[in-house]
Amino acid sequence: MLLRDAFGRPDNHKVLSKRTFREMNVIGIESLGIVFMVSFFMGMVLTLEIAYQLVSAWVPDTAIGEIVSDTTMLELSPTIVCLVLAGRVGSNIAAELGNMKISEQIDAMNIMGVNAPSYLILPKIVAAVIVVPLLIIISIALSIAGGMFIGQVTGYCSAFDFLQGAQSTFETFTLIFSLIKAFTFAFIISSIASYHGFNVTGGAIEVGKASTKAVVQSSVFILVFDYLLAQLLL
Amino acid sequence: MIEVQELNKTFESKEALKNINCLFEPGIINMVIGSSGSGKTVLLKCIVGLLVPEKGKVLYDNKNFIPMNYFEKKKLRHEIGMLFQGSALFNSQTVFENISFPLVMHSKLSKPEIQKRVEYCLERVNLEPKVAKLYPQELSGGMQKRVGIARAISINPKYMFYDEPNSGLDPKTSRVIDALIKEISNEMKTTTIVNSHDMTSVFDIADRVYFIHEGNLWWEGKPKDINTSANAELLQMMSAAGRIDD
Numbered sequence: 001m002l003l004r005d006a007f008g009r010p011d012n013h014k015v016l017s018k019r020t021f022r023e024m025n026v027i028g029i030e031s032l033g034i035v036f037m038v039s040f041f042m043g044m045v046l047t048l049e050i051a052y053q054l055v056s057a058w059v060p061d062t063a064i065g066e067i068v069s070d071t072t073m074l075e076l077s078p079t080i081v082c083l084v085l086a087g088r089v090g091s092n093i094a095a096e097l098g099n100m101k102i103s104e105q106i107d108a109m110n111i112m113g114v115n116a117p118s119y120l121i122l123p124k125i126v127a128a129v130i131v132v133p134l135l136i137i138i139s140i141a142l143s144i145a146g147g148m149f150i151g152q153v154t155g156y157c158s159a160f161d162f163l164q165g166a167q168s169t170f171e172t173f174t175l176i177f178s179l180i181k182a183f184t185f186a187f188i189i190s191s192i193a194s195y196h197g198f199n200v201t202g203g204a205i206e207v208g209k210a211s212t213k214a215v216v217q218s219s220v221f222i223l224v225f226d227y228l229l230a231q232l233l234l
Numbered sequence: 235m236i237e238v239q240e241l242n243k244t245f246e247s248k249e250a251l252k253n254i255n256c257l258f259e260p261g262i263i264n265m266v267i268g269s270s271g272s273g274k275t276v277l278l279k280c281i282v283g284l285l286v287p288e289k290g291k292v293l294y295d296n297k298n299f300i301p302m303n304y305f306e307k308k309k310l311r312h313e314i315g316m317l318f319q320g321s322a323l324f325n326s327q328t329v330f331e332n333i334s335f336p337l338v339m340h341s342k343l344s345k346p347e348i349q350k351r352v353e354y355c356l357e358r359v360n361l362e363p364k365v366a367k368l369y370p371q372e373l374s375g376g377m378q379k380r381v382g383i384a385r386a387i388s389i390n391p392k393y394m395f396y397d398e399p400n401s402g403l404d405p406k407t408s409r410v411i412d413a414l415i416k417e418i419s420n421e422m423k424t425t426t427i428v429n430s431h432d433m434t435s436v437f438d439i440a441d442r443v444y445f446i447h448e449g450n451l452w453w454e455g456k457p458k459d460i461n462t463s464a465n466a467e468l469l470q471m472m473s474a475a476g477r478i479d480d
Contacts, residue, residue, distance in 0.1 A: 103320055104318045104319070105322050105325070107284050108324075110284065111282055111283075111311060112314075112336045112340075112389075113309070113314075113339075
């Protein structure tokens with residue numbers, strides 16, 4: 001019902017687009033730092049672990065690049081980054097809306113005849129489903145860059161071999177699958193967090209609890225939908 | 235004019251409002267009083283539609299608000315202004331954005347017209363124009379209440395509601411807010427309902443008083459008649475506030 005209200009007719013389209021851009025900044029630009037860190041280190045660790053298991057005279061030097069790029073696109077970037085975003089963005093959304101609820105700011109909007117779910121939730125969901133797939137593309141690029149960098153530094157494989165491996169197995173569908181996951185997870189994070197924030201009753205302790213619930217439930221739903229999408233689409 | 239007829243509201247097994255009937259006339263200050271937990275905030279929330287009563291009617295100029303559809307309620311709400319107990323200002327917005335919020339959302343006013351209206355509202359609640367750039371958390375409690383009133387009157391409401399306008403304020407600031415409520419009510423000729431447990435406000439600004447106790451409307455009348463009322467609970471409340479002798 002909350003989602004129905006959120007996707008109801010907005011009171012003012014100009015305000016909606018302005019708020020969506022603001023949310024894109026909060027969800028996207030402000031998450032770049034953590035996405036950068038997680039992705040780069042993820043690529044480096046993955047490369048080292050694959051090299052530890054695979055480097056031998058029988059395995060071609062391009063194998064590390066092939067495995068790192070495929071694993072990153074299919075699983076690690078969308079899932080790990082979205083789990084991190086569930087913590088950063090999900091808790092932020094739930095806490096913001098929860099605080100607005102307990103301080104009667106949402107009631108004030110209702111009194112003014114403003115569709116509060118549409119004003120508050122819709123821009124967050126729209127911004128998340130636009131920005132998170134873009135963050136995932138950045139994450140994939142950074143993870144591959146991290147892998148290529150550590151492969152070159154440690155001497156397990158040259159940057160040229162790594163890239164050649166990554167290019168040789170690249171399929172457009174893998175990237176599309178990754179973006180479908182990102183889109184789904186973005187919706188899960190923003191809608192679950194909004195739901196918990198919007199339904200807070202009580203005080204500051206309940207806001208904290210709602211924030212925790214939002215992160216835990218989003219993470220569980222991400223893992224369940226990760227499996228379902230893999231089962232359905234691969 | 236707002237009329238409440240046979241209003242009942244229950245929370246789980248607790249009856250918060252029991253068959254309330256009252257008439258709030260325009261152009262005067264109607265004050266609902268009662269101790270904490272008496273049901274006055276529930277009554278106000280039922281009147282403005284934040285809570286849905288199990289039974290009864292809330293008539294705004296003879297139109298029942300409760301069965302109205304979403305669009306009818308929305309239209310009526312454009313005529314309602316409300317000051318919340320904690321002011322309920324939007325923390326992420328400046329004072330200017332707070333006051334202009336209902337105008338931006340619903341009116342077709344141009345930017346300069348909105349600017350002018352916000353300046354007028356700020357002046358009306360005795361705040362300087364430079365306050366417009368500040369955020370709510372940079373203001374004192376009294377200033378926040380004034381901004382809340384400025385936001386409520388920005389749309390020229392027909393009905394004004396004040397929920398505990400003096401809570402959290404020192405006595406001096408409380409009197410300033412009371413005077414402001416009185417002035418605005420006189421100027422705009424709104425139907426004004428004030429929820430309060432501040433007995434000084436009752437004698438300073440109320441034109442008509444409604445005393446709620448344990449969900450029942452126990453007494454209604456003019457403030458001057460309180461001292462001669464036979465209602466023991468009301469007299470006890472007045473006595474506790476030092477307004478009458480024991």
